[in-house]
Amino acid sequence: MGDIDPAFIQDPDYRPTLEPQEPDQIPVINLSISSPNETKNLVSDVGDACQKWGFFQVINHGVSRELRQKMQQVAKEFFHQTSDEKRKVKRDEVHPMGYHDGENTKNVRDWKEVFDYLLLEPTLIPASGEPDSEELRTLTNQWPQYPPEFREVCQEYARVMAELANKIMELISLSLGLPASWFNGYFKDQISFCRLNYYPPCPAPHLALGVGRHKDSSALTILAQDDVGGLEVKQKWDGEWIPVRPTPDAYIINIGDVFQVWSNDRYESVEHRVVVNSKKERFSTPFFFFPSHYVNVKPVNEQHPAKFKEINWGRFFATRNRSDYKKQNVKNIQIDHFRI
Numbered sequence: 001m002g003d004i005d006p007a008f009i010q011d012p013d014y015r016p017t018l019e020p021q022e023p024d025q026i027p028v029i030n031l032s033i034s035s036p037n038e039t040k041n042l043v044s045d046v047g048d049a050c051q052k053w054g055f056f057q058v059i060n061h062g063v064s065r066e067l068r069q070k071m072q073q074v075a076k077e078f079f080h081q082t083s084d085e086k087r088k089v090k091r092d093e094v095h096p097m098g099y100h101d102g103e104n105t106k107n108v109r110d111w112k113e114v115f116d117y118l119l120l121e122p123t124l125i126p127a128s129g130e131p132d133s134e135e136l137r138t139l140t141n142q143w144p145q146y147p148p149e150f151r152e153v154c155q156e157y158a159r160v161m162a163e164l165a166n167k168i169m170e171l172i173s174l175s176l177g178l179p180a181s182w183f184n185g186y187f188k189d190q191i192s193f194c195r196l197n198y199y200p201p202c203p204a205p206h207l208a209l210g211v212g213r214h215k216d217s218s219a220l221t222i223l224a225q226d227d228v229g230g231l232e233v234k235q236k237w238d239g240e241w242i243p244v245r246p247t248p249d250a251y252i253i254n255i256g257d258v259f260q261v262w263s264n265d266r267y268e269s270v271e272h273r274v275v276v277n278s279k280k281e282r283f284s285t286p287f288f289f290f291p292s293h294y295v296n297v298k299p300v301n302e303q304h305p306a307k308f309k310e311i312n313w314g315r316f317f318a319t320r321n322r323s324d325y326k327k328q329n330v331k332n333i334q335i336d337h338f339r340i
């Protein structure tokens with residue numbers, strides 16, 4: 001036990017502790033409301049969670065349990081196939097959507113396999129991150145033959161996630177003192193995508209991570225995790241890693257880089273990572289809610305000095321996503337590069 005490819009081994013500073021930790025402290029927010037007064041409380045709970053943690057869980061979100069279970073089932077059936085079968089829909093530089101088993105986060109390999117697909121087909125993004133390049137690139141999905149209902153279930157699931165993302169974004173807008181629909185127009189041609197994560201049991205969970213520490217570059221992310229656990233969030237005030245314990249039927253929401261810029265640092269995109277274990281496989285499904293490629297992201301409140309320069313979202317996305325395929329000599333681009 002314990003012998004793994006050195007490409008997966010984290011630097012000692014970033015290895016997980018795997019010791020029992022404190023009980024879960026990430027807020028759980030009930031989205032069902034029946035009076036205007038409850039809306040006020042809900043908005044204030046969302047705002048507090050965004051400010052303190054950058055993470056919260058939601059219950060009574062309106063997504064059917066049946067759809068979530070179907071999604072879990074097709075993911076299991078897909079990932080349990082042979083490598084050869086899965087590689088028929090392998091991602092590459094021409095087709096960035098599909099199956100992938102060699103992702104690096106911060107230049108260390110993740111102990112996971114993924115399948116990515118876009119909400120909208122086709123989706124347009126800039127061909128490169130170069131500031132003066134106007135060329136666009138058309139992205140489409142790749143779908144496996146098996147299981148036969150895979151495509152239909154995935155597409156339905158992404159549509160439902162986009163609706164939930166809108167609802168949560170409206171609450172976040174209200175919590176920032178803006179009209180609920182303030183950001184809606186930025187998502188007309190959204191580059192949102194859904195990812196199926198599969199973490200096989202790992203013989204050396206003390207050395208490797210399912211996903212290394214990172215921030216999501218989305219506006220927000222909606223994550224479904226199964227009952228195994230493994231997601232950890234970096235507590236803002238002391239850098240402790242806090243587990244997000246599985247809560248039946250809940251979705252985990254986190255603020256991504258886009259909302260950090262829009263809110264001018266009031267809400268931060270918080271670092272998180274995934275710990276693996278030697279006994280149980282784990283599945284999770286993040287939906288990354290991204291604006292349209294042509295949106296220029298900048299702080300919305302003009303009463304305070306802006307902490308970020310305007311960022312063209314498509315170019316940022318195009319630059320960041322190149323890091324999936326090659327080990328890079330430089331750290332991949334982050335919003336901090338745009339700080340004033």
Ligand SMILES: O=C(O)CCC(=O)C(=O)O
Binds near residue numbers: 216223
């Ligand atoms: O699997 C998880 O719990 C989280 C995955 C994640 O953070 C990501 O895919 O960006």
Ligand SMILES: [Fe+2]
Binds near residue numbers: 214215216272
């Ligand atoms: Fe993430």
